[in-house]
Amino acid sequence: xxxxxxxxxxxxxxxxxxxxxxxxxxxxxxxxxxxxxxxxxxxxxxxxxxxxxxxxxxxxxxxxxxxxxxxxxxxxxxxxxxxxxxxxxxxxxxxxxxxxxxxxxxxxxxxxxxxxxxxxxxxxxxxxxxxxxxxxxxxxxxxxxxxxxxxxxxxxxxxxxxxxxxxxxxxxxxxxxxxxxxxxxxxxxxxxxxxxxxxxxxxxxxxxxxxxxxxxxxxxxxxxxxxxxxxxxxxxxxxxxxxxxxxxxxxxxxxxxxxxxxxxxxxxxxxxxxxxxxxxxxxxxxxxxxxxxxxxxxxxxxxxxxxxxxxxxxxxxxxxxxxxxxxxxxxxxxxxxxxxxxxxxxxxxxxxxxxxxxxxxxxxxxxxxxxxxxxxxxxxxxxxxxxxxxxxxxxxxxxxxxxxxxxxxxxxxxxxx
Amino acid sequence: xxxxxxxxxxxxxxxxxxxxxxxxxxxxxxxxxxxxxxxxxxxxxxxxxxxxxxxxxxxxxxxxxxxxxxxxxxxxxxxxxxxxxxxxx
Numbered sequence: 001x002x003x004x005x006x007x008x009x010x011x012x013x014x015x016x017x018x019x020x021x022x023x024x025x026x027x028x029x030x031x032x033x034x035x036x037x038x039x040x041x042x043x044x045x046x047x048x049x050x051x052x053x054x055x056x057x058x059x060x061x062x063x064x065x066x067x068x069x070x071x072x073x074x075x076x077x078x079x080x081x082x083x084x085x086x087x088x089x090x091x092x093x094x095x096x097x098x099x100x101x102x103x104x105x106x107x108x109x110x111x112x113x114x115x116x117x118x119x120x121x122x123x124x125x126x127x128x129x130x131x132x133x134x135x136x137x138x139x140x141x142x143x144x145x146x147x148x149x150x151x152x153x154x155x156x157x158x159x160x161x162x163x164x165x166x167x168x169x170x171x172x173x174x175x176x177x178x179x180x181x182x183x184x185x186x187x188x189x190x191x192x193x194x195x196x197x198x199x200x201x202x203x204x205x206x207x208x209x210x211x212x213x214x215x216x217x218x219x220x221x222x223x224x225x226x227x228x229x230x231x232x233x234x235x236x237x238x239x240x241x242x243x244x245x246x247x248x249x250x251x252x253x254x255x256x257x258x259x260x261x262x263x264x265x266x267x268x269x270x271x272x273x274x275x276x277x278x279x280x281x282x283x284x285x286x287x288x289x290x291x292x293x294x295x296x297x298x299x300x301x302x303x304x305x306x307x308x309x310x311x312x313x314x315x316x317x318x319x320x321x322x323x324x325x326x327x328x329x330x331x332x333x334x335x336x337x338x339x340x341x342x343x344x345x346x347x348x349x350x351x352x353x354x355x356x357x358x359x360x361x362x363x364x365x366x367x368x369x370x371x372x373x374x375x376x377x378x379x380x381x382x383x384x385x386x387x388x389x390x391x392x393x394x395x396x397x398x399x400x401x402x403x404x405x406x407x408x409x410x411x412x413x414x415x416x417x
Numbered sequence: 418x419x420x421x422x423x424x425x426x427x428x429x430x431x432x433x434x435x436x437x438x439x440x441x442x443x444x445x446x447x448x449x450x451x452x453x454x455x456x457x458x459x460x461x462x463x464x465x466x467x468x469x470x471x472x473x474x475x476x477x478x479x480x481x482x483x484x485x486x487x488x489x490x491x492x493x494x495x496x497x498x499x500x501x502x503x504x505x506x
Contacts, residue, residue, distance in 0.1 A: 241464040252460035254438075255489070300419075300436045301489045303466045309418060310432045343460045399460040400452065412459050414438075 001196035004108050023188060024195035029202050032228030033061045035382055036220060037235055038207050038243060040064025041073040042183070043360055043367065044235035045190035045201070046375020047382070049107075052197035054376070055383035060199045061229075062191075063222060065206035069187030072238055075337035076368040077260050077282060077294045079273050081118040081178035082143055085134045088393035088405050089346060090141040095390050096373025097177060103372055109189030111181050112287060117272040118178030119148070119156065121322070123167045127278065131173035138175070146174045157274065161322050167278055180273060180284050180292075186371055210246040216355035217247060233358045233382050235374075238303075238338035240348075240361030247354050252343040252399045253362050254414040257298040259307035261315065261334040263326070265289030274322070281318035290332060293319055297339070297415060307336040339364060344404035345416025349378055349391040358382055359396070364416065419487070422497050425479040437472025439463070440484045440500070466490060472500060 002008060002021060012020055035051060037044045040062045051057045064070075080100055082093035104110050122128045128147075135145035149171045154162060162169055191201055202224070209221035210232065219228035234243050241253040266289050273284040283293035295315035298308050312334060320327055342348065342362035347370065349360045360378045363370065377391040387394075398404055399412075408416040419431040439462055445454040469489045475481050482500035487493070 239466075241462065242466055245463075250461045250463065252462065254462050254464050255466070300431075300487075301439075301464070301469055301471065302492070303490050304492065308431075310430075400456040414462075 001192065023192040024201055027200045027202065029061060029205065029222070029224055029227050030200065032219065033200070034059040034229070035231045035233060036060070036227060036229035037062045037233045038220065039071075039235035039237075040068045040191070040201060040203060041071050041235065041237070042069065042186050042190065042371035043237065043374045043378070044233075045187055045194055046371050047233055047235055047360065047378045048194040048199045048201075049190045049197070050376050050379035051383060052194055052199055055379060057383055058198035060194075061227065062194065062199060062201045063205045063207055063220070063227070064201070064203045067203055068191050068201070069184055072337045072339070072363075072367055073183055073187045073371070075260060075335055076183060077284070077292050078180045078183050078286075078368060079118065079178070079282065079284065080113065080181055080369040081175055081273070082369070083118060083120070083134065083138060083145065083173065083175045083178065084407060085137050086405055086407055087141065089407060090138065090143060092373055092377070092390050092394070093370065094141065094143050095376065096370050099372035099376060100181065101177075103189070107189035107193050109185060109192060111185045111189055113179065113181040114287070115177050115179040116284070117174055117176045118275065119153070119272050120173045120275045120277060121153070122170045122172055123278045124170060128170050131171070135173050144175060144177050146176065148172045148174050157270070157272065159269075159323070159325060160274070161324050164321060167276075167321055178273060180286070182287075183368060190375070207243065207246075210243070210357070212247060212354065217357045229356075231356050231358065231382055233360060233378060235360045235378065237340045237361045237363045237367055240340045240359060244352065244357075244359060247352075247357055249352055249354060249357075251348065251359075251362070251396065253340045254301050255303050256300070256339050256341045256414060257302035257304060257307055257336045258294065258339050258365065259298065259311055259315070259334055259336045260292065260294045261312075262286070262332050263291040263329045264332050266291065266329070276318060276322050279318040279321060281315060281322070283319060283323070291326070291329070297341070298336070303338050305336050305338055307334065341414035343399060343412040343414055344406040345408055345410070346405035347374070347394050348396055349374060349381065349394045350387060350396050351381065351385070352396060419492050419494070421473060421483070421485060421494060423475050423478060423481070423483065424497060424499055425481055426475065429475070429478060431473070433475060433477040434473040435476045437474055437482065440470040440472045468495070
């Protein structure tokens with residue numbers, strides 16, 4: 001792997017950038033591997049990267065049915081944060097945020113992580129109390145949080161709508177270390193890092209079956225033939241329950257559709273990530289200038305990867321309530337991704353009852369920010385046959401045991417963050 | 418927009434309805450249901466990619482609960498029937 005630097009850039013500039021080598025190989029699948037990761041998105045590639053880097057396990061294949069990062073890695077709104085109330089989520093997402101802070105250096109690949117802050121708006125005394133409680137919980141867990149009053153919000157984002165009668169701004173909870181990153185670069189950076197350590201990344205290879213002998217898995221059927229494996233890790237969020245059912249395991253997950261939107265590019269307008277929980281809307285501005293935003297799920301089980309128009313209208317209503325100055329903006333693109341919605345809003349990163357089969361999924365709305373942390377703990381779990389303390393709570397059995405991690409306190413509904 | 422043919426009101430936009438989820442689940446008996454049966458009912462889902470039996474409540478119309486057969490990939494609806502007794506089971 002050639003090291004990327006100002007010197008390599010200058011050298012290649014002299015030859016008109018015609019001689020760069022590909023960032024990863026395109027190998028044919030071998031008959032068998034020690035570990036097969038199903039899913040070549042951020043989580044799968046990060047898992048392969050940390051398996052090789054932290055645990056020295058390099059006889060690994062990542063199987064991707066389409067192209068790298070073509071699923072939810074390339075379909076999210078790129079927000080990174082660790083502003084959680086409950087301990088299990090707080091410690092896990094904080095580990096992920098710490099990995100984000102070093103990621104570009106670690107990968108020698110610019111993931112454009114920008115700690116521009118994440119501000120959750122509050123519109124009532126009750127929301128301010130909830131934000132104060134969550135902020136205090138974060139600080140007790142060693143995570144940065146600041147409670148802004150109305151004037152501090154105004155100083156930070158002066159063009160928010162401070163005159164709205166329905167949603168008056170009382171203040172907000174700010175996590176300054178949160179922000180955004182370039183989602184494609186995350187997939188590509190992990191792919192390059194994994195490939196250079198010997199991992200085979202195999203695209204256009206869809207898993208169609210999981211072969212079992214007795215209680216344990218022995219390999220996968222794919223569109224490119226059978227491939228043997230001692231261990232199989234699923235990182236296919238959106239289709240986790242489909243894949244585990246190939247091995248006879250049903251999960252507390254439903255697939256739902258979430259849309260995201262990007263406007264035409266503008267001069268710098270929004271300098272942070274704003275979330276508007278009272279209606280459900282979140283927005284930031286990409287480095288290219290487009291406003292990137294999203295809102296609610298489409299509202300019914302869906303694998304369609306395309307959204308419905310009533311939600312488009314609803315999301316834009318919500319956006320205009322806090323930023324009326326966006327009303328004449330044109331929408332450049334909108335798209336949909338299939339979410340694994342778990343019944344408590346928290347992920348599953350665990351060994352399954354089927355020997356050799358491991359699952360990483362159920363990411364609900366929150367998979368992107370978890371990418372490095374998820375890969376890091378999943379690699380540990382695969383390498384050691386047991387969870388790391390940071391993912392020990394994210395079991396499949398927690399639902400039957402009544403140990404759900406229900407951040408929203410909403411009960412068993414597949415619609416929470 | 419999905420259009421649902423309500424047996425009482427005719428063809429209506431799905432925004433008139435509230436989604437009620439998987440209609441194949443059956444509530445265990447409150448006295449004799451096992452823990453596993455309750456886990457199955459409360460949490461576990463088939464989550465099919467294709468035909469799905471699901472509840473929709475015509476909340477801004479006749480307020481009837483319906484069972485709709487809809488494909489989760491194409492959104493094509495093949496059958497709609499009143500939930501009737503099924504909804505309370």
